[in-house]
Amino acid sequence: xxxxxxxxxxxxxxxxxxxxxxxxxxxxxxxxxxxxxxxxxxxxxxxxxxxxxxxxxxxxxxxxxxxxxxxxxxxxxxxxxxxxxxxxxxxxxxxxxxxxxxxxxxxxxxxxxxxxxxxxxxxxxxxxxxxxxxxxxxxxxxxxxxxxxxxxxxxxxxxxxxxxxxxxxxxxxxxxxxxxxxxxxxxxxxxxxxxxxxxxxxxxxxxxxxxxxxxxxxxxxxxxxxxxxxxxxxxxxxxxxxxxxxxxxxxxxxxxxxxxxxxxxxxxxxxxxxxxxxxxxxxxxxxxxxxxxxxxxxxxxxxxxxxxxxxxxxxxxxxxxxxxxxxxxxxxxxxxxxxxxxxxxxxxxxxxxxx
Numbered sequence: 001x002x003x004x005x006x007x008x009x010x011x012x013x014x015x016x017x018x019x020x021x022x023x024x025x026x027x028x029x030x031x032x033x034x035x036x037x038x039x040x041x042x043x044x045x046x047x048x049x050x051x052x053x054x055x056x057x058x059x060x061x062x063x064x065x066x067x068x069x070x071x072x073x074x075x076x077x078x079x080x081x082x083x084x085x086x087x088x089x090x091x092x093x094x095x096x097x098x099x100x101x102x103x104x105x106x107x108x109x110x111x112x113x114x115x116x117x118x119x120x121x122x123x124x125x126x127x128x129x130x131x132x133x134x135x136x137x138x139x140x141x142x143x144x145x146x147x148x149x150x151x152x153x154x155x156x157x158x159x160x161x162x163x164x165x166x167x168x169x170x171x172x173x174x175x176x177x178x179x180x181x182x183x184x185x186x187x188x189x190x191x192x193x194x195x196x197x198x199x200x201x202x203x204x205x206x207x208x209x210x211x212x213x214x215x216x217x218x219x220x221x222x223x224x225x226x227x228x229x230x231x232x233x234x235x236x237x238x239x240x241x242x243x244x245x246x247x248x249x250x251x252x253x254x255x256x257x258x259x260x261x262x263x264x265x266x267x268x269x270x271x272x273x274x275x276x277x278x279x280x281x282x283x284x285x286x287x288x289x290x291x292x293x294x295x296x297x298x299x300x301x302x303x304x305x306x307x308x309x310x311x312x313x314x315x316x317x318x319x320x321x322x323x324x325x326x327x328x329x330x331x332x333x334x335x336x337x338x339x340x341x342x343x344x345x346x347x348x349x350x351x352x353x354x355x
Contacts, residue, residue, distance in 0.1 A: 003028075006040040010048040017048075023061045023204060025068065026051055057083060062204040089283040093194055121355060122296065123147040124218050127327035128349040129334040133306065133342035138163060141304050141347035142170040144215075148179050150349040151215035152232045154304040156278065161209030165196045165280050169213050177217050182225040185217045186289045189227055189279065196280030210280035214246060214302050216351065224292040224300075229277050229285055233308055235316065236292070237299040242317040245292060248305075249277035273305070299326075300351040301333070306344030310337040326350040 007014050020026040021038070026048055028038040047068065054064045059079060067075055126145035132138065140155030140162040153169040155162025169192040176188035192213065200206040212230025219225055226234055226245050231253075234245040247253065251274040252266040266272055279285060294300075299320055308316075311333070319333050330350040337346045 001040055001042070003038045003040065006044070006048075010045055010052075012048055012052060020048075020051060020061075023065060025061055025065050058086075059083075060201045060204070062207055063201075086283050089194065093191060122218060122222050123354055124150060124300075124351040125326055125354050126150050126349055126351040127325070127330045128152075128347070129327075129330040130345065130347035131334050131338055131342070133338055133345055135343050136345055139345045140166055140211075141306070141345040142166040143302075143347050143349050144170050144174045145349045145351070146174070147218070149174060149177055149215060149217045150300060150302045150351040151213065152302045152304050152347050152349060153279075154212040154230065154232050154306070154345070154347070156210045156212075156275070161200065161206035162211065164199070164206060165209040165211035168192060168196050168199065169211050169279055173213065173215060177215075179218060179220050181219065182227075182289050182291050185215060185225045185227050186287050189213055189215075189229060189287050190285070193229075193279040193285045194283060197283050200280060208281065210278040212275070212304070213279050216245070216300050216302055218353075219291075222294075224294045225289065226292055227287055227289045229279050229287055230275055231273070231305045233303055233305075235301045235303075235320070236294070237301070237317070237320040238294070240321070242313060242320060244313075245290075245300075247288065249288075250275055267309070273309075294353045296353050296355050298353045299329075300353075301348055302351075303333070303348040304345060306342070306346040307333060307337045307348055309344065310340045310342065310346070320350075326352050 003014055003017060007017060017026065021028060026044065029041040029044065030039040031037070050071070051064055054067065063079065124147050128143035128145040130139060130141045130143050142153045144151040151170060151173060153166035155166035172192045172195055173188040176191060177185050196209065196211065200209045212232040214228040214232035214234050216234050217225040228234065228246040229249060231248040231250050236243050236245055251271040252261065252269050254276060255261045256263055256266060261269060277286060301320060315336065316333065319329055322329050330348050333348045334346045
C-alpha cells in the first residue's frame with residue numbers, strides 16, 4: 001500500500017512515517033526509484049503500532065531502532081526499569097524546584113530585620129577568555145563571567161554535540177544560580193545534567209554528548225560555593241599562595257589517589273584524560289561541591305583542562321599574582337597555554353573578590 005493508505009490505516013502521519021524511515025525505525029517495504037513513492041506491506045502495520053506505543057512511552061528513536069531488532073521481554077523489562085529511574089529523577093528535580101520556589105517565597109520584604117537583609121556587599125570582578133587552539137577545528141568550551149559566577153564548561157571532544165552540551169550547561173547554570181546557597185548551585189548542575197541527557201535521548205545525532213562543568217559562585221553571606229564534574233578546575237590565589245579547589249574526575253586521577261601511579265606519570269598513561277564523571281551521559285550524576293571562605297583581594301581561576309595540561313602550577317601562580325586587570329590575566333594565561341602547544345581548546349575565567 002502507498003504511504004497515504006498506510007498512514008490512514010496506522011493512524012501515523014506522513015511526516016512521522018518519513019521520520020521513522022529516515023531514522024531506520026520503520027523503513028518502507030519498497031520505494032519506486034522513478035517516482036520516489038513509498039510502499040508499505042500489511043505486516044508493517046503491527047510494527048507501526050509497536051513503534052508508536054514505544055514513542056508514547058517516551059522511548060528515543062535510537063533505542064526503538066535497537067528494540068525492533070529484538071523485542072524480547074528482557075529488553076522491554078530493561079527499558080521499563082530505565083523509565084522508572086528517569087521518572088524518579090524527574091520527581092527529584094521537581095521536588096528541588098519546589099524547594100527553591102518555597103525559599104523564594106520566604107524572602108522577607110524590604111526593611112525587615114531577617115538575615116536576608118544582611119546580604120553581602122561583596123562581588124566578583126570577572127573576565128573570561130576562550131580560544132580554539134591551533135590543533136582543533138572548533139571550540140567546544142563555553143565560559144561564563146558575572147558578578148556572582150565564574151564557570152567553564154568543556155564539551156567532550158570527538159563526540160557529537162560537545163558544543164551543544166557545554167552551551168546548555170552554561171546557559172542553564174547561569175540562569176539558575178542566584179547566590180543563595182551551595183545547594184542551589186549543585187541543583188543547577190543537576191538540572192543541566194538532566195537537560196543534556198534528555199536532549200541527547202530524543203535526538204539520535206546527539207547520542208553520547210556530554211560536558212564537564214566547573215563553577216565558583218559568590219553567596220549572599222559572603223562565602224564561596226565551588227562545584228565541579230569532570231576535569232575542568234578551580235584555583236584560589238590567597239595570601240601569595242595558589243591552591244587547587246577541585247579534584248579531577250578522571251581515570252588517572254583515581255590511579256594517583258590509589259597510589260598506583262605518580263602525578264608525573266599521569267600524562268604518559270594510556271588513559272590520561274579519560275573522564276569518569278561528566279554531565280549529560282546519564283539521568284543523574286555525582287557532583288563535588290564545597291563551601292570556601294574568601295576575602296577581598298583573593299583571586300580565583302576556573303579553567304578547562306586545555307590550560308592545565310600545558311601550564312605548570314608555578315606558571316599559573318606567576319600570572320595569578322599579577323595585580324593588573326583580570327581580563328589581561330585571563331588572556332595571558334590562555335595565550336601562554338596556546339604558545340606552549342595548545343593541543344586542546346583553552347579557556348579560563350579570572351575572578352577577583354571585591355567589596
